[in-house]
Amino acid sequence: MYAAVVKYIILTLCAQTNAWSIHDYNAERANLLEQEFGLQVGGNIKLSDKENSANNVLMRYKRQEVDESFQNPKYFNFSRHYFTYKNDIEKSKVYHIIRKMPKGAALHVHSSLMLSAERLLALTYEDHLYACFADDDLKLHFSANVPQRPCHTKWQLLSVLRNETEDIVSFDENIKKHFTLYSQNEKDLKFDINYVWERFNKVCRTIKDLIAYRPVREKFFYEALKEFYNDKIMYIELRSGLPILYELDGTLHDLTHMPRIYHRVAKRFKEDHPDFIGIKLIVTIHRAKDINKIRKSIEIARRIKEELPDMFAGFDLVGQEDLGKPLVDFYPALTEAKDDINFYFHGGETNWFGSSTDENLADAILLGSKRIGHGYALIKHPSLLAAVKAKDIALEVNVISNVVLSLVSDVRNHPLASYLAFGMPVVLSSDDPGAWGADPLSHDFYISFVGIASKRANLRMLKQLVINSIKYSALNASEKLEAFKKLFKEWDDFIEDLSTNFR
Amino acid sequence: MYAAVVKYIILTLCAQTNAWSIHDYNAERANLLEQEFGLQVGGNIKLSDKENSANNVLMRYKRQEVDESFQNPKYFNFSRHYFTYKNDIEKSKVYHIIRKMPKGAALHVHSSLMLSAERLLALTYEDHLYACFADDDLKLHFSANVPQRPCHTKWQLLSVLRNETEDIVSFDENIKKHFTLYSQNEKDLKFDINYVWERFNKVCRTIKDLIAYRPVREKFFYEALKEFYNDKIMYIELRSGLPILYELDGTLHDLTHMPRIYHRVAKRFKEDHPDFIGIKLIVTIHRAKDINKIRKSIEIARRIKEELPDMFAGFDLVGQEDLGKPLVDFYPALTEAKDDINFYFHGGETNWFGSSTDENLADAILLGSKRIGHGYALIKHPSLLAAVKAKDIALEVNVISNVVLSLVSDVRNHPLASYLAFGMPVVLSSDDPGAWGADPLSHDFYISFVGIASKRANLRMLKQLVINSIKYSALNASEKLEAFKKLFKEWDDFIEDLSTNFR
Numbered sequence A, B: 001m002y003a004a005v006v007k008y009i010i011l012t013l014c015a016q017t018n019a020w021s022i023h024d025y026n027a028e029r030a031n032l033l034e035q036e037f038g039l040q041v042g043g044n045i046k047l048s049d050k051e052n053s054a055n056n057v058l059m060r061y062k063r064q065e066v067d068e069s070f071q072n073p074k075y076f077n078f079s080r081h082y083f084t085y086k087n088d089i090e091k092s093k094v095y096h097i098i099r100k101m102p103k104g105a106a107l108h109v110h111s112s113l114m115l116s117a118e119r120l121l122a123l124t125y126e127d128h129l130y131a132c133f134a135d136d137d138l139k140l141h142f143s144a145n146v147p148q149r150p151c152h153t154k155w156q157l158l159s160v161l162r163n164e165t166e167d168i169v170s171f172d173e174n175i176k177k178h179f180t181l182y183s184q185n186e187k188d189l190k191f192d193i194n195y196v197w198e199r200f201n202k203v204c205r206t207i208k209d210l211i212a213y214r215p216v217r218e219k220f221f222y223e224a225l226k227e228f229y230n231d232k233i234m235y236i237e238l239r240s241g242l243p244i245l246y247e248l249d250g251t252l253h254d255l256t257h258m259p260r261i262y263h264r265v266a267k268r269f270k271e272d273h274p275d276f277i278g279i280k281l282i283v284t285i286h287r288a289k290d291i292n293k294i295r296k297s298i299e300i301a302r303r304i305k306e307e308l309p310d311m312f313a314g315f316d317l318v319g320q321e322d323l324g325k326p327l328v329d330f331y332p333a334l335t336e337a338k339d340d341i342n343f344y345f346h347g348g349e350t351n352w353f354g355s356s357t358d359e360n361l362a363d364a365i366l367l368g369s370k371r372i373g374h375g376y377a378l379i380k381h382p383s384l385l386a387a388v389k390a391k392d393i394a395l396e397v398n399v400i401s402n403v404v405l406s407l408v409s410d411v412r413n414h415p416l417a418s419y420l421a422f423g424m425p426v427v428l429s430s431d432d433p434g435a436w437g438a439d440p441l442s443h444d445f446y447i448s449f450v451g452i453a454s455k456r457a458n459l460r461m462l463k464q465l466v467i468n469s470i471k472y473s474a475l476n477a478s479e480k481l482e483a484f485k486k487l488f489k490e491w492d493d494f495i496e497d498l499s500t501n502f503r
């Protein structure tokens, strides 16, 4: 592709020596910009007449919003932290259009952080929930009797505490704070990456406490699917570390119980919502573990693949990349598995150019990863960029996650702008939308479309991104066919609605 | 280049289906990373034995500094605003090495903002300087009698005010504030781009007031050359809007007087410092003007070219790109001139992807610009990126300027990282070092080398950047030869010093 571009440019530009007429110049200029327009994600999409008129509606609103920000960068532009403008997104017409758009699949989501703090709070109204408030920390545990787990203060029934309080609203607000990184406090927005990850890990621990109880986990998961479904998502690939679940009497389930619950709840959800396609599972383990733990985790993945082949997608390593071990440390375990287990590695979720974290990108590619989670640092690696393009490895980009977890503040500096412009295989996802109070996908789509992509990027790009989410999924060929059939049906309804009701 | 890379990757990667031995894997991996290392700026440089041992010294310190930041991102990393760590740079060994390194040329500098606030303050001790303090503003004027220019308050002799004050230190500190954007006040660091540019324009006005007086302008320019020379810069290409200068009695000089002063002062400076090569001039005009003003400015450029052919380099447009007119508006005037006047256009100094500012990059290329000032947005334009590479148009990258003028906060997100990795024709410069209290080049080099480039980037990259500064200058062939001769002599001394005195 690049060679062709370079040749074209040399031919058309270097040959020019005399002054052009303004007419020739404008033609040449339009040609050059048009050529770039064709290279970008969605550049090959042809729109129908209906889609073109829907696109006109969409682009009228988009241009309005971009122009307002351009003229008044002081107000609502995308250069600030997501938390500072999150509540203003509701005001955007483009957002409301995107909210209605069928989005296909969410391919990069961690299962325990899918659900909003509001819905998590509702789950704390379940019976038998004990709480341990200590310092800045909240531990939770469901139990028939006072939990035996250590607590610096005292385990107390949450229902009792809630009944005793005079102000339930602020009591609940306080609990909700433990379920989200969201804060309107300026000072919470500018800590360094390690500090943010510490806060993030704390939120994860409290939520995992809440949902380690089997019956609540089932409710949690059904609710999470509902939030995704309501955001027009038809299919999800979950990353899950397969936690041990327990019953009220303290009985512990074994590791393979969790996947069975995913399977059972998703099946029930599908029965209740026939246009939902389902879920698949990417088994994960923390990258801080040693190689023997990794081997065991791959073994469990194999067992799940055998027991639930339709639901199994692959394997991944999680946790802050900078502080964890690089992929290359696990090479012996990973290379043994690469022929029967598909990899979906996180890679290059870092700003440290030339560090071992950064080089995970090379290992993800060499180990045959089907997609790469984030790939944030890939823009600094011309050879790896070319390899990802040539091998058609999709990049799972999670913009809001990268902002909240301190990789970038002004999203216009996010490499997604270049990935979209270069026509890289991109899918948009949300990583942990519950942890930052984002929509399952709509906020990420909105910010990417209005804040990051070219002002000229239009419905063609959105459509390609939606198509990519199925194209690069772990669905098999016939599943993809079914998914596309449903998707295009929904897409047509969306276009109909947009071109008729939004004028 | 890309085609070759893609082919290589496909051959070496896609052919692999079985598990590799760890030995083969590591070889393959090293090969892939080494290949990228070869692509980057400096990848073709071969170091001598002496240079290799100097490189070992340099890299030992660089690795130390990067590793410390990686482990403690809370302290001194490059993710914060330049002003917050500017005073810590002194503590860095790498900085002190870079400070001693001969840097060749500074190719992107605006003449009135070359000098530090400290030296500007010293110039306010000259006789006959009147000041008008009004609100947040400071106007200055040299005059035999009270200036006739309007003043909301009152014109007063600065020497009188200074004599009357009880605390000269804070009096002078207050004056210095009008000469710089530098501030340690957190709230000054996070305003939007238009606000920062307003403050910037105000600083420019006060400084221009001070140096519009002919004798002070001469001192100013000599002092500026000295600061650059002391930072190991041997040659400068100045951008100047050719202000009208005046004498104490109010006599105004004509537009061509300013270039004659540049010529005369530079000649004197060269006599005093024989290893200094000289300066060339890029005539500029503000992009807010209309096309007739542009035509006139080009006419003046032609006259200067005729009168001082050795000193004349070319023509450019300046001012905040987002708010000014796009290049395409001036197409008729520019295309007429492009055969006898070289262009050095600012282009793509913006975060607004797909805006008219952003498209200036296309016009700069189509109009045959010899270099591009900033090119910040180029990373979002694959075709233009390929064109710039193919036509070998140098990018004048000014990192600190981009931070201070609000394009990016964490410099690791600056596109320079990619430009260096892609082996683009890059030169480093400082835009307006006086306005932000930066070294003429050392701070920009230091931040680029330690904060932006790969951890593995070494002396080869620095050497290439220094070579580029002469290679992409407006010097003619024989001037370049002379410059390289002097440069390599200085370079050898630097290497000798580094490999013997810094161990």
Ligand SMILES: [Zn+2]
Pocket: A108, A110, A346, A373, A431
């Ligand atoms: Zn993730």
Ligand SMILES: [Zn+2]
Pocket: B108, B110, B346, B373, B431
């Ligand atoms: Zn400039």
